[in-house]
Amino acid sequence: MNKFGFTISKGRQIDYESNDRRIADYIFEKEPSFRLCIECGGCSATCTTSNFTVFSLRELNILIKRGENDQVRQNLKKCMLCGKCTLVCPRGVNTRNIVVLAKKAFQKSDEYAI
Amino acid sequence: MQFDPFVIPFNIGLYFILIYVVARSVIWFRDLSRPDKLRLQRGFFGIPFALSLKEIFMESLIHRKILKTNLRLGYMHMSLAFGWFLLILFGTIEADIFGAKHLNAPYKAIFFRFFNPDHGRMGFEAAYGFLMDLILVFILSGLLLAVTKRFYSKIVGMKKTTRLKLTDRIALTSLWLIFPSRLLAESFTCGVYGTGSFLTGSLGAWLAAFLPAQQMAYPFWWLYSISLGTFFILLPVTRYMHIPTELFLIFMRNAGIKTGDKAGTYSEVQTYSCSSCGICIDACQLNFSAGITNIQSAYFMKAIRNNDDVSEIADNCLMCGRCDQKCPVGIELSPIRMIQRRGGEAENDIRNIYKGYFRSRQTIISEKAIASSNYNFLQETVPEKTDILYFAGCMTHLTPSIKNSMIKILDASGVKYSFIDKQGGACCGRPLMLAGQDKEARELINYNSQMIWKSGAHTLVTSCPICYKVFKESYYLDVEVLHHTQFIKMLIDDGSVKLNFLHKKVVYHSPCDLGRGSGVYDEPKDVLKHVSRLERSNFEDGNSLCCGGSLANMKISSQTKKKIALDAAIELTKNSPDILATACPLCKKTFSAVTETRVADISEIVAEALIMNPLKKNSGSNISSIKELANI
Amino acid sequence: MSKHVVVIGGGVAGLEVAGQLSKVGIEVSLIEKENKSGGHLNNWYRLFPDRRNSTEVKEYLDGMTHNGGIKLLTNTTIEKLNRSGSHFSITTNEGKELIADAVIVATGFDLFKSARKEEYGYGIYDNVFTSADLEEMFKKGELALTNGIVPETIGIIHCVGSRDEKVGNFYCSKLCCVTAVKQAIEIREYLPDSKVFCFYMDMRMGGAFYEELYREAQEKWGVNFIRGKVSEASETIENKLLIKVEDTLAGRPLKMKLDMLVLMAGMEMSEGGKKIAGIGGLRTGENRFFAATDNHFGSNKSNIEGVFYAGTCTAPMNITETISHARAAVVEVIDYLKNSK
Incomplete structure (x- = not known):
């Protein structure tokens, strides 16, 4: 069938209904400041890890919130927990705890066993 | 024969507790590592024994x-x-x-x-x-x-x-x-x-x-x-177990046994030696500044004894070490907390009374082994050869004034140095350790060690007490590790830098990881006395407060941290000093946000007092020399 | 007998209040801590959104106050503020006592002290300036670096001291975005060869003709807008400023070397206002500005009857809003004076 040379790639869109947001819910419950992010990117800008490699805490956080967990699981481990992000955040988001909780959540869930 | 039935309850109790204590001691002894067994055996003779007896009399x-x-x-x-x-x-x-x-x-x-x-x-x-x-x-x-x-x-x-x-x-x-x-x-x-x-x-x-x-x-x-x-x-099964256990603890401690990284006899003996006297509760800033009253060490020890899940309690702590300092029994509270953090969440034990008497070693889920490296993106770098390495640390990059002051002092001293993380380096590893992630921390330690080793330096100077503590304790380096206050003290002593006296009233806040954490109390104060009028506060040395900004507590909100900082700042600035001096970028940032008093790192005060010698050549860094050229 | 009102603060709000009150025959003592009236307006060069010269507004305000009945007390601060019966007794720093039927507080705002955001290096690096510093440069007509060289790349950082819980300010100062856009245009006007980059978290162009100015900045002046909060700046060997920011829309960290950095300092409750709040027992809110009795229909009323607020001592406002708020205060005062006694 002629698709006129393009299709809508399934991987491109966030399928909100079928995505699993349990990791996000877990973090929301344990660390309510997770909700306060305004996506300013201050954390990613100052990040020690992103000085060396592709790593954006802001992006990982929003992906968790949308349930796009696959991209997060491996990447999150690059964090060194140095805490600069927490110091910079204008909204007082407890970014370090979010990383620790997310790592724990991924570890807990069998589905996402490392 | 003198006997009456009423003595039976007493007799049962007495013989029970005697047998129990002996059995428990045997189990504890059996669980000790071989070197610790030898240490303890030696501890029953000679001076250690006398010391133990004296301590039992004085303390127990x-x-x-x-x-x-x-x-x-x-x-x-x-x-x-x-x-x-x-x-x-x-x-x-x-x-x-x-x-x-x-x-x-x-x-x-x-x-x-x-x-x-x-x-x-x-x-x-x-x-x-x-x-x-x-x-x-x-x-x-x-x-x-x-x-x-x-x-x-x-x-x-x-x-x-x-x-x-x-x-x-x-x-x-x-x-x-x-x-x-x-x-x-x-x-x-x-x-x-x-x-x-x-x-x-x-x-x-x-x-x-x-x-x-x-x-x-x-x-x-x-x-x-x-x-x-x-x-x-x-x-x-009660806290009164501390009565016989404390004797055991005193012998073990005087024999030179340390808490270490893992749960074992010594940590258990310490846990049981806590009499819940509550001195740690009054010492804790989370209690008196933030109103958090369920995580203090006495509760923590009790929760461990009860086989509760202590992960929440273990994590909700500034690790400032004030309770360690004040514990009358001398329990190493922070190391025990670290053990629990490494363990993560404990398996919930089925609570029954027998478990209380012969409790199995605490069951801790060990973290799954990490197959691959988390930090393989860290490329090996070859640093320039130098005598002295300056490692500013992550936090110092957010306080450029400290960084610049250190460059100024290093340049003025004429030493040959290299600013190893000028463009930002890897983290020192302590923040990961504080989160109980030792394996990950070890990767960073190895990476940094390699770089330090390759530079051929004999001295490593850092501005951050967090880095200092981990460099000192967990790196196996053949270099002298100095906090910048110690380094500046050296420079002053050997006449490498000349300083003016600033007519300023200064009060010193001792950072937790530098003071209680590493025992560096005197050098910072000596430097301050050299350049300013140093005044005492009510919270000196071992009794100094935590600024609240500690990386060790990931549970409390930034607003709670601010409350702790505010209380501490009010105490320290009671006599309205001109400068609230500290020796940590994190303390500086935390205090700056809550007080009108000028907050400055010691390096900044020293840089201000520096008498510049125009004849001295900078051999180490070329930053300022190029700057001077550009300005001509 | 004519009524007497003391107005504390001789900025835009204070001058407008004084002028309007004197128009209806009320005697006014206008207290100003500086040696002349005008407040922050004296420091601005041109005003947003139309970039008219600030002196035009100043002329209007001065004209208002020249019609007699206003006694201007410069270099004066207030040490005591007491209510005795239906009168207020006010003691100045020179020990002079004023008796007033009503008081209007128009103590305005202070600019956020940018050195508090140490990571941006204000006061540490040579070429980090604030929006106020830039206005001064515009006034002098010389836009240059500390060493006199003309900058080629200029970065403007929004939200310095606003929307930042780390410095204790949760609120938006709401004028810094449009100030940034205005200053970006002015820089481009001065230095046509320069490149200007605005680093913002959100563009809040909520005033009349603000959005149009934003369009103009893009369309006519080629100002670049990058969405991301700058986390820190450092100085390079060649004396440039290296900033770190995440280009959040591209999803990538961005490093940029700039010749000059301009910080859009936010608005805070003024020190003078804090002092008045202390000595007069006036209520302040969580944002430290004066708290009015009602946000909707009592924004000029204080917790003390007979004391009213005008202008930015209650919240960040632009000049238009400040003048409107000041006129509203006048209505409240007249109403109060009519009903008292």
């Missing part, structure tokens, strides 16, 4: 450290412990001298007056009776304080007292009943026979005047025995 009986912190609380502990000890000691001697025969069963000493009611009428016997009454008064006065403390903790000068579980309550009640029932039992008996000294005699005579003393005495002897028996039997 007299409670010297509690007395120093809080006189009334100390008296309470002392009167119960030392008084009871004296009562047993002199009771045994009394039974031995005046009893029917020598070497009696323990119950004969404890219930001496029941079996020898006619004793103590005159002369030496009466004097001895007076002594025994005096000891009883001593104990009862402490008991009165203890009872009052339970209901009005402020009376003994404590702001908070520990909360109890059911077995603790029963044990506490039985403990409280022991001495009053002894008093009444002895008094009634004395009342009947007209014996007894100033307390038991007078009380007995008075009671006998309107009560049938003959009939009243016997039930109280039963009550006395039952209270003792109950107390002994419940002892292992």
Whole structure:
């Protein structure tokens, strides 16, 4: 069938209904400041890890919130927990705890066993 | 033969606890590592043994450290412990001298007056009776304080007292009943026979005047025995286990045994040695600044003893070490917390009473082994060869004034140095360790070590106490690690830098990881005295406060941290200093946000006081020289 | 007998209040801590959104106050503020006592002290300036670096001291975005060869003609807008400023070397206002500005009857809003004076 040379790639869109947001819910419950992010990117800008490699805490956080967990699981481990992000955040988001909780959540869930 | 059925509860309790303590000690000893076993064996001879005995007398009986912190609380502990000890000691001697025969069963000493009611009428016997009454008064006065403390903790000068579980309550009640029932039992008996000294005699005579003393005495002897028996039997599952355990702890500590990284006998012995005196609760800033009252070390120790899931408690701590510093038993509270953090969430044990007596080693889920490296993106770099490395640390990059001041001082000193993380480096690893992620931290430590080693430097200077502590403790480096305050002190001492005296009133805040954490108290203050008018605060050295910004606590919100910072800043700036000086970028940032007083790192103050010598060449860095060229 | 009102603060709000009150025959004592009236307006060069010269507004305000009945007390601060019966007794720093029927507080705002955001290096690095510093440069007509060289790349950082819980300010100062856009245009006007980059968290162009100015900045002046909060700046060997930011829309960290950095300092409750709040027992809110009795219909009323607020001592406002708020205060005062006694 002629698709006129393009299709809508399934991987491109966030399928909100079928995505699993349990990791996000877990973090929301344990660390309510997770909700306060305004996506300013201050954390990613100052990040020690992103000085060396592709790593954006802001992006990982929003992906968790949308349930796009696959991209997060491996990447999150690059964090060194140095805490600069927490110091910079204008909204007082407890970014370090979010990383620790997310790592724990991924570890807990069998589905996402490392 | 002298015997009466009422002594049975006491006898059961006594023999039970003796057997139990021996069995428990054997298990503890068996679980020690080989080197620690040898250490402990050696600890039973010579000087360590003498030290242990002295410490047992001073701390377990007299409670010297509690007395120093809080006189009334100390008296309470002392009167119960030392008084009871004296009562047993002199009771045994009394039974031995005046009893029917020598070497009696323990119950004969404890219930001496029941079996020898006619004793103590005159002369030496009466004097001895007076002594025994005096000891009883001593104990009862402490008991009165203890009872009052339970209901009005402020009376003994404590702001908070520990909360109890059911077995603790029963044990506490039985403990409280022991001495009053002894008093009444002895008094009634004395009342009947007209014996007894100033307390038991007078009380007995008075009671006998309107009560049938003959009939009243016997039930109280039963009550006395039952209270003792109950107390002994419940002892292992209550906080009173600290009484026998502390002896074991003192021997272990004097033998040179350390807590280490993993849970083991020593951490368990320490956990059981906590008497829940509550001094740590009053010392904790999370308590008095943030109103968090369930995570302090006394609760933490109890939760471990109860096999509760302690991960939440373990993580909710600034790791400032104030409680370690103040613990009268000398329990290494922070290392024990670190062990629990490494362990993560513990398996919830099914709670039953037997588990309390012979508790299996705490079950901790070990983290799944990480197959691949998390940080393989860190490329090996070859640094330039140099003598001195300056490692600013992550946080220092957010306080450029500290960074610039250090560059200025290093340039002025003329040493050959290299600024290793000028463009930002990898983290030192301590933040990961504080989160219990040691394996990950080790990767960063290896990466940094390699770089430091390749530079050929003999000295590593850092501006951040967090980095300093981990460089000192967890890196295996063949370089001298210095915090910049120590380095500046050296430069001043050998005349490499010349400083003006700034006419400023300065108060010094000792950062937790530098002061209590690493024992660096004097150098920062020496430097400050050299350039300014250093004034004392109410929180010096070991008693210094935490700024609240600690990376160690990931549970509290930034608003809570701010509350802690504000309280600390108010205390430190009470005498309105010109500068609140500190030696940590994190403390600086935290305090700057809450006080109007100027907050400055020591390096900044020194840089301000620097007398620039235009003849001195910068051999290490070319930053300022190029800048000067650009300005010409 | 004519009524007497003391107005504390001789900025835009204070001048407008004084002028309007004197128009209806009320005697006014206008207290100003500086040696002349005008407040922050004296420091601005041109005003957003139309970039008219600030002197035009100043002229209007001065004209208002020249019609007699206003006594201007410069270099004066207030040490005591007491209510005695239906009167207020006010003691100045020179020990002079004023008796007033009503008081209007128009103490305005202070600019956020940018050195508090140490990571941006104000006061540490040579070429980090604030929006106020830039206005001064515009006034002098010389836009240059500390060493006199003309900058080629200029970065403007929004939200310095606003929307930042780390400095204790949760609120949006709401004028910094449009100030940034205005200053970006002015820089481009001065230095046509320069490149200007605005680093913003959100563009809050909520005033009349603000959005149009934003369009103009893009369309006519080629100002670049990058969405991301700058986390820190450092100085390079060649004396440039290296900033770190995440280009959040591209999802990538961005490093950029700039010649000059301009910080859009936010608005805070003024020190003078804090002092008045202390001595007069006036209520302040969590944002430290004066708290009015009602946000909707009582924004000029204080917790003390007879004391009213005008202008930015209650919240960040632009000049238009400040003048409107000041006129509203006048209505409240007249109403109060009519009903008292």
